[in-house]
Amino acid sequence: xxxxxxxxxxxxxxxxxxxxxxxxxxxxxxxxxxxxxxxxxxxxxxxxxxxxxxxxxxxxxxxxxxxxxxxxxxxxxxxxxxxxxxxxxxxxxxxxxxxxxxxxxxxxxxxxxxxxxxxxxxxxxxxxxxxxxxxxxxxxxxxxxxxxxxxxxxxxxxxxxxxxxxxxxxxxxxxxxxxxxxxxxxxxxxxxxxxxxxxxxxxxxxxxxxxxxxxxxxxxxxxxxxxxxxxxxxxxxxxxxxxxxxxxxxxxxxxxxxxxxxxxxxxxxxxxxxxxxxxxxxxxxxxxxxxxxxxxxxxxxxxxxxxxxxxxxxxxxxxxxxxxxxxxxxxxxxxxxxxxxxxxxxxxxxxxxxxxxxxxxxxxxxxxxxxxxxxxxxxxxxxxxxxxxxxxxxxxxxxxxxxxxxxxxxxxxxxxxxxxxxxxxxxxxxxxxxxxxxxxxxxxxxxxxxxxxxxxxxxxxxxxxxxxxxxxxxxxxxxxxxxxxxxxxxxxxxxxxxxxxxxxxxxxxxxxxxxxxxxxxxxxxxxxxxxxxxxxxxxxxxxxxxxxxxxxx
Numbered sequence: 001x002x003x004x005x006x007x008x009x010x011x012x013x014x015x016x017x018x019x020x021x022x023x024x025x026x027x028x029x030x031x032x033x034x035x036x037x038x039x040x041x042x043x044x045x046x047x048x049x050x051x052x053x054x055x056x057x058x059x060x061x062x063x064x065x066x067x068x069x070x071x072x073x074x075x076x077x078x079x080x081x082x083x084x085x086x087x088x089x090x091x092x093x094x095x096x097x098x099x100x101x102x103x104x105x106x107x108x109x110x111x112x113x114x115x116x117x118x119x120x121x122x123x124x125x126x127x128x129x130x131x132x133x134x135x136x137x138x139x140x141x142x143x144x145x146x147x148x149x150x151x152x153x154x155x156x157x158x159x160x161x162x163x164x165x166x167x168x169x170x171x172x173x174x175x176x177x178x179x180x181x182x183x184x185x186x187x188x189x190x191x192x193x194x195x196x197x198x199x200x201x202x203x204x205x206x207x208x209x210x211x212x213x214x215x216x217x218x219x220x221x222x223x224x225x226x227x228x229x230x231x232x233x234x235x236x237x238x239x240x241x242x243x244x245x246x247x248x249x250x251x252x253x254x255x256x257x258x259x260x261x262x263x264x265x266x267x268x269x270x271x272x273x274x275x276x277x278x279x280x281x282x283x284x285x286x287x288x289x290x291x292x293x294x295x296x297x298x299x300x301x302x303x304x305x306x307x308x309x310x311x312x313x314x315x316x317x318x319x320x321x322x323x324x325x326x327x328x329x330x331x332x333x334x335x336x337x338x339x340x341x342x343x344x345x346x347x348x349x350x351x352x353x354x355x356x357x358x359x360x361x362x363x364x365x366x367x368x369x370x371x372x373x374x375x376x377x378x379x380x381x382x383x384x385x386x387x388x389x390x391x392x393x394x395x396x397x398x399x400x401x402x403x404x405x406x407x408x409x410x411x412x413x414x415x416x417x418x419x420x421x422x423x424x425x426x427x428x429x430x431x432x433x434x435x436x437x438x439x440x441x442x443x444x445x446x447x448x449x450x451x452x453x454x455x456x457x458x459x460x461x462x463x464x465x466x467x468x469x470x471x472x473x474x475x476x477x478x479x480x481x482x483x484x485x486x487x488x489x490x491x492x493x494x495x496x497x498x499x500x501x502x503x504x505x506x507x508x509x510x511x512x513x514x515x516x517x518x519x520x521x522x523x524x525x526x527x528x529x530x531x532x533x534x535x536x537x538x539x540x541x542x543x544x545x546x547x548x549x550x551x552x553x
Contacts, residue, residue: 054090062086113269117165137179138168144181144477147470150447151458153481155184162268167195170263170272175200182262182323183466183480185315190266190295192315196323197261198254246394248386250279255353256381256389257283257320264315266295273297275316280387281308286317290485290492304494318484320383326467327380327478328459330369333361334379334427352426353381353390363473369457370444373430376459376469382423391421436463437489463487 045057063086067075075082141164148154155163163181171179174197182194251258263272289303297312307314335358369375381389395418424432433441439462446455447470461467466482504510516524 052087052090054087059083059086062089110267110269113267114162114165115269117162117169117269136168136171137176138171139180141167141181143475144479147456147472147475147477148468148479150456151445151468151470153458153468153479155481159268163193166193166265166268166272170195170197173272174263180477181479182319183482185293185318185480185484186482187293187295192264192266192293192295193268194319195263195272197263198259199261248280248388248392248394250277251388251390253277257324257383257387259381260323262316262319264297273312275312275319278313278316278320279308282313282317283320283383283387284385286314286321288495293484304497315484321486322464322467322480322484324380324383324389326461326464326469326480327378328376328430328469329379330361330363330471330476331375331377331427331429332358333474333476334358334377336427355379355426361474363471366446366452366455366457366472369471370446373433373442373444376430376442376471377427378424378430379427381426384421384423386421389423393418393420430459433463436487439489 042057045060046055048055063079063082066082066086072078072082141160142157145154145157145160154160167179167181170176176197177200178198180196182196185192185194253261258277262275264275265272285303285305285307288305289301289307291301291303291307291314293311293315297310297315299311301307301309301311301314334355336352337354337356364375383389384391386392430442435441441461441463443460443462445458445460446452447458448455457471459469459471463486464480464482465485465487467478467480469478470476
């Protein structure tokens with residue numbers, strides 16, 4: 001019978017298509033050699049990898065086991081994915097048979113922190129909520145975010161709403177009268193979300209009293225320590241007569257650079273931390289350095305000149321500087337209060353520091369507010385070079401100090417003649433701001449040119465990149481999103497250390513004598529021996545004369 005293949009039994013190609021036939025049967029080695037080849041191949045497959053520690057034999061066995069157990073369709077097409085799944089399964093954590101160790105994802109952890117923001121207080125009704133919403137100082141963060149979003153400025157809606165809830169939680173805990181979302185300062189490790197608040201009058205006074213008590217206690221402890229040190233160091237050499245420059249006192253809470261209180265947190269849901277009041281020394285030093293924030297308030301600020309404080313103090317100083325230069329409002333929205341003592345305050349302090357809302361304010365159109373910077377004014381006091389908003393004479397002494405230091409007053413007459421610093425008054429138009437070389441201080445533009453009738457006036461600060469303001473009718477607000485650095489057309493150059501102090505003038509009193517030579521030492525020794533010999537001869541002669549006088553008697 002004719003076979004199924006194309007070849008006849010007597011032809012060379014016969015049997016190629018028969019099942020179980022191999023064209024290399026005549027070339028296969030004997031069984032012993034075949035077993036040796038199999039053992040070598042298996043040994044090669046069992047060779048472990050130097051990077052992962054796995055071997056190909058077990059990997060292929062696990063792949064085949066997975067394919068046979070799951071029996072996927074078209075396994076040959078997904079063989080690469082099966083190989084990856086088998087490899088990933090090798091690196092999973094070993095679970096205990098009694099208790100599984102569940103891995104906490106970062107998204108889940110963030111959701112757990114924000115979970116508390118969405119919980120309502122117990123026994124909270126709808127009527128009580130409506131009353132609280134009407135009386136609460138909680139700002140409408142979502143409305144402000146909507147207006148800034150018209151110009152492509154702001155955060156995501158989810159983050160804005162989380163900040164909204166975080167401010168609500170802050171208001172429920174702290175006795176706050178006014179509250180505002182100041183902005184967000186970026187950091188290398190974490191960011192800072194900042195809330196600007198004002199306490200009720202009574203609460204603020206209590207805090208200032210506590211601070212004064214702490215300072216007085218420190219002073220008392222210092223005086224006791226000084227008395228003990230004086231008793232112990234009575235016999236020590238005299239101290240230096242150098243007197244450091246007087247420390248400029250910080251402005252009281254509720255005034256000047258400390259008019260507002262600031263709370264910060266790294267993320268919505270984390271606890272709010274109150275920043276300490278800012279001092280003039282911190283503001284003056286912050287102008288000379290440029291540091292990125294880390295996101296940790298207790299982080300040290302390593303710089304030259306040395307900053308007097310940690311990152312919390314540096315953050316508070318930068319907030320004061322940014323607020324003084326970028327907090328603006330439409331002209332006419334605020335006005336000075338008409339009181340009897342205003343004129344006296346103007347004469348003494350060089351300007352007014354309080355204002356109130358104008359009930360008769362008529363808003364300008366968006367084109368008018370965009371075309372001219374004179375339609376915007378600063379409503380936060382500027383900070384002087386001294387580091388304060390209101391200048392103070394550091395050499396002016398109280399009556400008690402004048403009575404105690406009558407003799408030293410004559411020597412200190414010269415530094416008393418310090419020129420008083422006067423900054424721009426409140427509600428100064430932005431047109432008076434100085435530019436940066438050829439760059440204007442502010443850039444004004446509408447939010448859109450396609451639909452001008454619904455546009456919003458947007459102002460951007462070029463001196464402090466990240467500071468923005470908007471105005472639409474009677475509504476306006478300021479916000480900041482940035483690194484907390486002031487723009488500089490040139491690279492930041494740290495201040496150089498002071499010049500090296502000159503050497504003490506050399507003179508005979510302090511100059512060391514040169515070592516004598518051998519000849520000088522021998523001459524000095526001979527002269528000393530002669531002097532001793534002559535002194536002994538004189539003593540002998542005196543003794544002889546005394547003996548003769550006694551014999552005569």
